[in-house]
Amino acid sequence: MTAPSADPLAVTGLSVRFQTRAGPVAALTEIDLRLPAGEFLVVVGESGSGKSVLASAILRALPANTDLAGTISVAGHDLATLDRAALDRFRRSHLAYIPQSPATALNPVRRVGSLLLELARARGLSPAAARVTLRQALAELDLDLDRIARRYPHQLSGGMQQRVLNALAMVGDPALVIADEPTTGLDADLVDVTAAQLRQLTGRGAGVLVITHDLRLAQRLGGRLALLYGGYLVESSPTEEFFAAPAHPYGDGLLAALPERGGLPIPGQPVELTAPPPGCPFEPRCELRIPDCAGPVPTPRPVPDQPDRHVRCYLPAPPMVPATAHRSTDAAR
Ligand SMILES: Nc1ncnc2c1ncn2[C@@H]1O[C@H](COP(=O)(O)OP(=O)(O)OP(=O)(O)O)[C@@H](O)[C@H]1O
Numbered sequence: 001m002t003a004p005s006a007d008p009l010a011v012t013g014l015s016v017r018f019q020t021r022a023g024p025v026a027a028l029t030e031i032d033l034r035l036p037a038g039e040f041l042v043v044v045g046e047s048g049s050g051k052s053v054l055a056s057a058i059l060r061a062l063p064a065n066t067d068l069a070g071t072i073s074v075a076g077h078d079l080a081t082l083d084r085a086a087l088d089r090f091r092r093s094h095l096a097y098i099p100q101s102p103a104t105a106l107n108p109v110r111r112v113g114s115l116l117l118e119l120a121r122a123r124g125l126s127p128a129a130a131r132v133t134l135r136q137a138l139a140e141l142d143l144d145l146d147r148i149a150r151r152y153p154h155q156l157s158g159g160m161q162q163r164v165l166n167a168l169a170m171v172g173d174p175a176l177v178i179a180d181e182p183t184t185g186l187d188a189d190l191v192d193v194t195a196a197q198l199r200q201l202t203g204r205g206a207g208v209l210v211i212t213h214d215l216r217l218a219q220r221l222g223g224r225l226a227l228l229y230g231g232y233l234v235e236s237s238p239t240e241e242f243f244a245a246p247a248h249p250y251g252d253g254l255l256a257a258l259p260e261r262g263g264l265p266i267p268g269q270p271v272e273l274t275a276p277p278p279g280c281p282f283e284p285r286c287e288l289r290i291p292d293c294a295g296p297v298p299t300p301r302p303v304p305d306q307p308d309r310h311v312r313c314y315l316p317a318p319p320m321v322p323a324t325a326h327r328s329t330d331a332a333r
């Protein structure tokens with residue numbers, strides 16, 4: 001069951017299709033990702049681009065109507081080879097998952113204190129050590145373990161539930177941390193604490209995959225950035241280089257939509273995943289398209305002179321210019 005890579009995460013050729021009455025939904029297509037120990041991988045892309053499906057695929061928590069192709073290795077283990085009980089043990093001990101909807105993640109009939117301590121102990125800590133770590137992580141997020149311990153999850157606000165799950169990720173030494181929108185509903189100072197806690201986790205050697213709509217948070221975390229569009233990984237770059245000059249026109253559009261960079265929304269509609277275009281998924285919205293973009297879908301290729309960046313784009317010289325430089329306000333509609 002040990003795969004060649006012992007990185008916290010290695011994903012190869014991952015495709016996910018949901019079989020629905022409306023036909024197959026192409027949620028993810030041929031994704032390759034690698035997350036080394038002690039690093040951040042920040043996943044960005046508009047709503048529906050496949051970010052949470054990626055997290056669920058890694059956790060092997062997809063519904064039954066799913067076809068999954070490709071391989072996923074977590075800390076050197078191919079989770080597809082584990083039976084249900086072993087998978088459960090592995091997830092509890094080696095993985096920390098901060099889900100996008102904290103409300104549904106906490107068992108509603110368990111008091112918060114005992115639930116947290118049980119989950120913390122599954123990471124191999126003694127009850128005393130689990131209590132100390134949890135208490136400290138919660139305190140950093142302005143929560144007192146004793147004050148929330150006897151409450152039920154529904155007696156906590158959404159922001160408190162988010163903080164409880166964020167604190168839980170800090171316990172033990174998970175090899176891989178997956179945080180899906182970990183700053184939802186948090187004030188700016190708690191976003192700062194959360195960023196610092198995630199950084200502590202990389203400092204302890206975890207690979208930390210952060211899914212976020214908050215591009216400022218993405219920029220602050222650094223590491224590598226994976227840009228999803230219509231279920232494709234359209235750009236993979238060091239985060240700093242992405243923000244300096246995106247290689248994919250979609251990245252350029254995302255940055256141009258930031259208020260401080262002009263606030264121009266990308267024209268057009270997101271991809272219809274039951275009927276994706278035959279070529280590049282961004283082609284219908286791309287101001288720089290050339291005839292090749294209409295099909296077939298471009299394969300990932302290194303950005304010229306930047307071998308640590310890959311882009312799925314036919315343009316001979318991808319944008320690679322500060323965002324907004326080539327966009328006109330007419331395009332904003
Ligand atoms: N069980 C399912 N059955 C059918 N389609 C699904 C299922 N789960 C997700 N999808 C579809 O897969 C696509 C990707 O969903 P996903 O939740 O990963 O988006 P996301 O990038 O996380 O968006 P958001 O930013 O809104 O959280 C969406 O079109 C969604 O409707």
Ligand SMILES: [Mg+2]
Nearest residue numbers: 051052053100
């Ligand atoms: Mg999501």
